Amino acid sequence: MDPKAKRTALRGITYGLYIIGTKDNEGVNGFAGNFLTQTSFEPPLVAIAVKEGTRSQKQIAESGVFSVNILESGQKDMVTAFFKSLQPEGNTLAGYEFYTEETGCPIFKDALSFFECKVVDKVEKGDHYIYVGEVINAGVHREGDPLTMKETGFYYGG
Template sequence: MDEQAKKTALRGISYGLYVIGTKVGDDVNAFTGNWVTQTSFAPPLVAIGAKKGTTSTDGIHDSGVFSVNVLETGQKDLAFSFFKPVSRVGNKFGDVEFYTQATGSPILKDALSWFECKVVHEYDGGDHVIFVGEVVDAGVHREGSPMTLSETGLFYGG
């Protein structure tokens, strides 16, 4: 197989950019992710990919819940805030405010919209874990266009 052709072809898959949160014991955690897709309308199911060996992935596995915060176009700085571990104090990750709803997973006040899921399936996805969750709550903070990975200038895949 032509490795460069494989990378180019796989990078042609379009991605959104999201902040995915979960409960970690009595605490919360979040990371920036882009492997998110709806897999069913009835019941409403969403699949996410989470890197193995991380606090967030372990938290999703242990708690059985996660939130997906849909970022708005132009929120590159907010997305980049969750590429690395970020300190949490009270209801803030650094200076990013959040609140919780049904699952206790963090919902970012500045996100465009959000939804929360209860894990119904978990699969080994190579270097990631694939979690399929049923949507149990959702909300919209404002109207707008969702952010995509392409606007960041980053590439993921291949």
């Protein structure tokens, strides 16, 4: 297989760019994620791939929960702040205010909307682990167009 053709073809998959909230006994965390898709209407299920061995992956494995924050078009700076490891300062991560609801994972006030998930299945293969989450809570802060990978000019995958 031609590696360049493979990379180009796989980068043709369209993605959003989200802040995924996680937690464990030591606190909360958030990371920029894009491997996310809805997999079922009833029950409402999503699948997310998380890089194996990261703090966030370990937190999801331990807690069995995560949140997904849908960002608005133009919030490239916000998502970029979550490309690195973070420590909470009060009720902020990377300077962005959050609160918690059902799962205890961060929900960001600046996000368009959010949903929270309870892990119901997992696949631990490859360099990313896939977690299937049942949506147990959701909310909308405001209307708007979601941020996409294409808009940012970032590439992840391939």
